[in-house]
Amino acid sequence: MSFTLKSVALVGCGNMGGALLRGWLRKKFIENIYIITPRQESVSPYLETNNVRWIPHPSQLDEKPECIILAVKPQVLGQILDDYQRFVSNETLFISVAASKTKKFFKTHLGDHVKIARCMPNTPAAVGLGVTLAVADPLLSAQHRLYIKQLMSAVGLVQWFDDEAMIDVGGAVTGCGPAYVFQFIESLSEAALSCGLKLDLENIQNLVQTMVMGSMTYLTHSGKPAAVLRREVTSLHGMTEAALNIIAGAEGLTELLTKGIAAAVQRAQEMSNDK
Ligand SMILES: NC(=O)C1=CN([C@@H]2O[C@H](COP(=O)(O)OP(=O)(O)OC[C@H]3O[C@@H](n4cnc5c(N)ncnc54)[C@H](O)[C@@H]3O)[C@@H](O)[C@H]2O)C=CC1
Numbered sequence: 001m002s003f004t005l006k007s008v009a010l011v012g013c014g015n016m017g018g019a020l021l022r023g024w025l026r027k028k029f030i031e032n033i034y035i036i037t038p039r040q041e042s043v044s045p046y047l048e049t050n051n052v053r054w055i056p057h058p059s060q061l062d063e064k065p066e067c068i069i070l071a072v073k074p075q076v077l078g079q080i081l082d083d084y085q086r087f088v089s090n091e092t093l094f095i096s097v098a099a100s101k102t103k104k105f106f107k108t109h110l111g112d113h114v115k116i117a118r119c120m121p122n123t124p125a126a127v128g129l130g131v132t133l134a135v136a137d138p139l140l141s142a143q144h145r146l147y148i149k150q151l152m153s154a155v156g157l158v159q160w161f162d163d164e165a166m167i168d169v170g171g172a173v174t175g176c177g178p179a180y181v182f183q184f185i186e187s188l189s190e191a192a193l194s195c196g197l198k199l200d201l202e203n204i205q206n207l208v209q210t211m212v213m214g215s216m217t218y219l220t221h222s223g224k225p226a227a228v229l230r231r232e233v234t235s236l237h238g239m240t241e242a243a244l245n246i247i248a249g250a251e252g253l254t255e256l257l258t259k260g261i262a263a264a265v266q267r268a269q270e271m272s273n274d275k
């Protein structure tokens, strides 16, 4: 990479924090990474990397990092932010990846002057193929925005929004989205079994997974839109058309996904009111 970041503190190293960390470590562009989390287990796999240090509690971090990434559950944030008050300064940028917790929430806990951005990444960040939605506070400088862009584009695509509400709507698509894709693989495999495919489930999943990966790679390389490639598979009055009449028909996939995304957005709004 053509740039290096000096010091990043990651608060919480679970599914999302761990995925970001793995993505960042692949790129080797952060000089010092502090993982702040009470339990050592989640950090152990990374400690052999010599620029990663485990900090059990923020009171034990003796420098002000350039950036603090908050990657704990939304419900935990309210209990821990007081411990981060002492890092609030022009030099330290806070980035929350937590669903639902608004910039206003962080200002209530950390003060109006906190430099805060919200990001909604996804777990494929671990392999550098993530999508991060980002919204910056007006207090952030162009330099802060560049910092966020460098940090998050190291693990995939970055999309900025001015409207904070888009983090919930877009997050319900790209943040939650990997779960929909994995669910699709599980469901198609189970459907294959139910329809009489005589293989064990693991074998079927392997076929389905390879088909999904092949389709994605083909889509990427073909330069054609998904709708065109779909039509190329769908022979007039053939098998695919018979299936798609059901899967993509009235009350089919688009309708189901619309309802699912609306439910996720509603849940984000409910969680934003939790303490
Ligand atoms: N899992 C995902 O795909 C995505 C998650 N997010 C957001 O990321 C955040 C974390 O989610 P997950 O990683 O899935 O949860 P997780 O439960 O896997 O990870 C949270 C981690 O925080 C640690 N933790 C608990 N108390 C702590 C404390 N006081 N200080 C520091 N660390 C503490 C836990 O030990 C755990 O390892 C959530 O706010 C979620 O909304 C955002 C986008 C995608």
Ligand SMILES: O=C(O)[C@@H]1CCC=N1
Pocket (backbone or CB within 6 Å): 099, 171, 175, 176
């Ligand atoms: O399910 C959740 O609440 C988090 C946010 C996006 C993905 N996982």
